[in-house]
Amino acid sequence: MGPNVDLVVSSSGFPRETEVVVIGGGIVGAATALSLVERGIPTVLLEKGLVGAEQSSRNWGWCRRTGRDVRELPLINLSMQLWDGMNARLGSDTGFRITGIAYAARSEEQWQRQQRWLEEARQYGIHSDALTSAQLRQKLPDIDFPVQGALYTALDGRAEPQKAAPAMVAAAVAKGLNLQQHCAVRTIEQTAGKVGEVATERGAIRCRAVVVAGGAWSRLLLQGCGVTLPQLKVLSTAFRTAPTDYDPGCCISFGLVSLRKRLDGGLTVASSSNGIADITPDSLRFGARFMPAYRAERQGIRLRLGQRFSEELFHWRPGRADKISIYERIRVLDPAIDARIVRKVAANLARVIPALAGVSIEQSWGGLIDSMPDAIPVISPVAPVSGLYLATGFSGHGFGIGPGAGQLMADLVTGSPPSVDPHPFRLARFTDGERIAAQHWL
Template identity: 30%
Template sequence: MTRKPAEADVVIVGGGIMGTASALFLARRGRSVILLERGMIGRQASGTNFGAVRRQGRPFSQMPLANRSRELWWQLPELISDDCEFVRRGHLRIALDQTAADKLVTYATEARHVGLDAEILSGNALRSRFPWLSQKVVAGSFSPLDGHANPRLTGPAFGRAAARAGARIVENATVVHAGRTGPDFEVETAEGHRVRAPVLLLTAGAWSAAFAGLFADPAPLEVRGPQLSVTEPLPYFIGPNTSAAATNPDESVYFRQVERGNLIIGGPRHGPASIRTGLANVLPENLLLQLAQARSVVPVLARARIIRSWSGVEGYTPDAQPVIGASPRVAGLYYAFGFSGAGFQLGPAVGEVMAALIDGGASPISLEAFAPGRFPEGLSAEGAALRSIRAKGG
């Protein structure tokens, strides 16, 4: 006998921070929600990223979302009964050459118009404030209201909060079919789950493009793996989440120190990743470059030892902007994916606006820059990059 589908107001596919935050805010609005996650909650990009809770460096179109998310990050203990090791020690953005410094100053100055208050510091003033920086640093900008958190804790914490609010969270549920059955969507998993709902929200990260393709929505994603490592515990000396920019991308690096003393280091290159296996590789040459760049910015790391490294599976769009909003082709279908390595900080606000959009029909924050359907048929991430190079005469 065929099992009758479970019914809900909304079915969400994907249990990272976008999916769990959306489930939480939808449940708080009184909507019945079933969330299906192919593995464990927060296992993929939401749990394997660097953990930056920063607004500097974002496209200005993302700043309203980032600003609202900043407010929600400050409210985490009240919102989800967990602080996720979020520390408000600011975000320090530094430049390693004059060209990068000029861009940094221009960005920080213009960003004031979109709600980002960043203090611009010269090299000497920067080293006076942050004496652990090397002479290689030319300039910097400091945003005191940001910080960093533990991504391994965050997705699961949002998932538990969503469950307490009434959402049904189903782990180890691999979706094998999603389609329309009359006015509703019906989703089936390899494990035998069947769910029916008038609304389907896809928050499946790098796997989302395949789902969007089932409904003829072009959503090109390039899959990449961040390269991350952690040092042995050191005396605590770095407060802010720090990112270094340079004209030569191989000199860029970012790092933060947790209160236990370990430094988490990322950049400057990506490695291979696969949605087929769900795995991503850490390349030894990337880690050696990463450590060398970190030591050039923070000389005291000269003797620091790496004790662990990891990667994850991330999805990047051709324009480095996420896909957020309603499908232009299928009523009741919504997306929130393609955050291109910069979605962690945005997660709480994305969940809030998706709940408002689904439940009330409108988002309190403009999502125009992230519109699904903005990519033409046949566009790939690699093709878009090539077209951009040709347009610039490269």
């Protein structure tokens, strides 16, 4: 079972017409809807389950510039500006705090990669530091683990995933958003190559534009429109501890274990080296595209063939307007986790920070990350369907750039000058001959 997410009350009246429909109540859909209603655009947000109940509440909660793909740096700069004023903007606490983020380098090769990133990042106004091993130990005296150094960004921070998307949506509702939860979109209907309406389990909504921000569901939603999205899912595992006096001060990753302090006094603990990629029919369709990224991350991602292959082969189908869909049968993606991973990460936590040996684990959960072959998102119109837009594929680092992604998506929908250059995030990069490659710095 996933984390307990702050609840948002749905709007009372079901709309039959609007300007924009946003599909998906995760962090990106929430930020998009908020940005649209703040511009006076009539908007409906449709969520098949509850706002923030899938990966947007199951991630680490880091808001980081540190080590990002350089193509994302303008977007994270925008997002951090937005995070900094978010609590005041919403009138509620998302948990955002500036704490700093550090990524320890366990090898000389990793240390050299981090320093090369540092040189590139400075061109984008990123103020990070390369800490020596001694400097890191001075900042974190309780660690007991050999490191070469660390990449550290003092102005990075954290927020609470179980609070952030719900707080954005609640504020958007107060500003005019129509929110419909437990309302699955079955199909996106087109007329003469243009979006005309969305067919939901409660009836149709006529609209001028549709934003698909469906996370791991986006591939299937786009397939129903005749559009191919090369997207796969990666299972990530995390857990939270009981409240503890221990506070590392910053968010810190050692690869085999990562942690941050929570508002409730506990720690959120995870690892970047325990992802599971279940082999599915889409793995066969898109495997060649993902292979370069998998080779680079093979020590952190394990391939697994199991029940998910047959589930998706026989049951994951695009919806039909007149029939119950897979989106109604699976309201919330709540994947089972491997308890051995939790035990392994807990053991690594005690190994790296002996003071945390024996800390009580209160809850553990899994989440399915929506991944792209180059590990950067798609924030883009969807050709050739006029009025269809896509914001997905954030590849495990969408929480931090969610506010900026939502603002950029709203720019594209409304035809406003884009807040950042959207070219790197266009869907057409997978078909226009661009060399697709992931960048690995950490």
